[in-house]
Amino acid sequence: MRWGVSWSARAARGKFAVFTNEGVLNFSISCIIHPIFVYRSAGCVLTHPDAIKEAHKQYFEAGADIATTSTYQATVQGYMQRENDDITQNQAEDLIRKGVTLAIEARDEFWAPTGGVADEMKKKDSKRQRPLVAASLGCYGAAQADGSEYRGQYGLTIEEVSVSRRVASRNTTYSSNLRHFLIYPPFLILNEQKLMDWHRPRLALLDTTDADFLAFETIPCESELLAILYLLHEGEDQRKDTHAKSSSSRSRSRKPCWITMACQNGTRLNSGESLEACARHVLALDGSSTSRVVAFGVNCMPPQHVEEALSVIRRTFTSEAAGKEVPLLVAYPNLGEIWEDKQWLPGTGSCPTPEGFALSAARWVEAGASIVGGCCRTTPKTIQAVRARLIPVEEEEKQGVNDKRKQT
Numbered sequence: 001m002r003w004g005v006s007w008s009a010r011a012a013r014g015k016f017a018v019f020t021n022e023g024v025l026n027f028s029i030s031c032i033i034h035p036i037f038v039y040r041s042a043g044c045v046l047t048h049p050d051a052i053k054e055a056h057k058q059y060f061e062a063g064a065d066i067a068t069t070s071t072y073q074a075t076v077q078g079y080m081q082r083e084n085d086d087i088t089q090n091q092a093e094d095l096i097r098k099g100v101t102l103a104i105e106a107r108d109e110f111w112a113p114t115g116g117v118a119d120e121m122k123k124k125d126s127k128r129q130r131p132l133v134a135a136s137l138g139c140y141g142a143a144q145a146d147g148s149e150y151r152g153q154y155g156l157t158i159e160e161v162s163v164s165r166r167v168a169s170r171n172t173t174y175s176s177n178l179r180h181f182l183i184y185p186p187f188l189i190l191n192e193q194k195l196m197d198w199h200r201p202r203l204a205l206l207d208t209t210d211a212d213f214l215a216f217e218t219i220p221c222e223s224e225l226l227a228i229l230y231l232l233h234e235g236e237d238q239r240k241d242t243h244a245k246s247s248s249s250r251s252r253s254r255k256p257c258w259i260t261m262a263c264q265n266g267t268r269l270n271s272g273e274s275l276e277a278c279a280r281h282v283l284a285l286d287g288s289s290t291s292r293v294v295a296f297g298v299n300c301m302p303p304q305h306v307e308e309a310l311s312v313i314r315r316t317f318t319s320e321a322a323g324k325e326v327p328l329l330v331a332y333p334n335l336g337e338i339w340e341d342k343q344w345l346p347g348t349g350s351c352p353t354p355e356g357f358a359l360s361a362a363r364w365v366e367a368g369a370s371i372v373g374g375c376c377r378t379t380p381k382t383i384q385a386v387r388a389r390l391i392p393v394e395e396e397e398k399q400g401v402n403d404k405r406k407q408t
Contacts, residue, residue, distance in 0.1 A: 044070065045074070045095055045099045046079070046095055049102055052099070056110075057110050058380045059383055060107060060111075060131055061121075062381070062384040062387070063121070065132065066371070067106070067132075068103075069102070071136045073145065074095070074099055076093055076201065079091070079092035096205055100133065100135050100210065104210055104211070125391060127391075133210075134213055135206040135214050136215050137203065137217065138218055139218050139224055140198055140199075147342050148220075149300075150270055152269055152270035154224075191223045192230075195223060199231055211255065214254075214255050214257035216228050216259040216260070218262040218300045219269075220262040220271055222273040222277060225281060229286055233290065256293075257294065258296065258328075259293055260296070261275060261297070261298050261299075262301055263298050264305075266306075266309045267309070275312050279320075282296050283324060286327075293327050296327040296330065297331045297371070300376055301333050302334070303350060306360070306364050310331055310367040311368075329371070330371035331364045336352065337377055359389065361390065362389055
């Protein structure tokens with residue numbers, strides 16, 4: 001199973017217990033996810049850590065089964081460049097780890113048997129299990145804080161990227177065995193090489209935390225997806241060789257992850273590139289026995305386009321899998337407001353109510369999603385509405401039946 005031994009066992013028991021989705025997947029797994037307020041949250045780890053922790057608790061209490069950490073925009077360079085703080089590299093790395101620790105502490109305090117909200121929720125929902133923490137790795141554009149994740153252009157135009165890839169593909173074919181691609185594949189365009197270099201230190205750092213898994217989020221262009229896929233398997237052969245030479249050597253395997261793309265509509269990334277092509281890349285480059293991508297989907301896109309996007313991914317997985325195990329589908333769009341001048345414009349765009357958002361989430365489940373939630377501008381009320389829509393409160397229903405029986 002793509003989740004590994006422990007994840008598979010938990011998945012088989014209905015780990016996230018929000019809804020059951022059989023579909024094309026080999027087992028049912030589901031959850032409701034919440035991402036922490038992503039913009040400025042990396043700075044809040046330094047200035048207002050208690051606020052970060054409290055925000056996580058509010059979402060857990062609302063019904064979230066997975067929390068993404070306040071590391072979406074966090075980079076060592078970004079912390080070191082903060083004015084008037086004089087942060088060293090080691091301190092910056094500790095702050096990134098702290099973003100994960102805050103979420104874990106919030107989860108553990110929420111879940112502790114203290115007779116509080118969590119205990120009441122467990123009584124009402126027998127399937128509710130201990131929430132998980134996903135270490136967030138935002139895209140390159142997010143760390144620039146200039147909104148480029150909503151454009152998907154990192155210095156090369158869409159046309160330049162497409163031409164470079166077409167020229168390279170004339171002499172190159174994908175292989176599910178990544179041994180040929182471990183050291184800067186010759187067909188990688190410069191943009192992808194730079195993105196691998198940029199992601200590498202943060203991936204190494206967050207991979208050593210106690211997060212349950214990693215979440216590459218809001219990836220707006222094909223180049224960055226390719227960079228991440230190559231990076232996830234970088235050094236794989238070296239680790240195998242080391243393990244083979246010494247039976248006592250246990251090279252550390254990387255955590256499982258999901259990857260979510262940022263799309264402008266149901267078929268195109270924010271860069272204008274094909275979502276279907278990205279789904280093919282995931283199967284081609286992560287389809288080996290050492291696959292790392294346990295879920296693939298979309299986030300921070302208008303909610304009205306999610307159903308189509310999931311259908312595109314699912315159709316591609318079904319037609320291209322050729323017997324391979326496919327990733328789960330994940331979707332957590334934003335509220336649908338318009339992004340302009342580095343801010344969301346309240347009341348613009350689709351902007352559904354929490355109940356309207358929850359109705360849409362039910363359609364995403366029908367389209368194949370096993371993991372659903374909300375991104376920017378969604379609130380604990382949104383998550384609460386989604387959970388109420390998707391999960392029957394079994395214990396309350398049973399209690400009602402028992403009360404009726406006593407009356408008769």
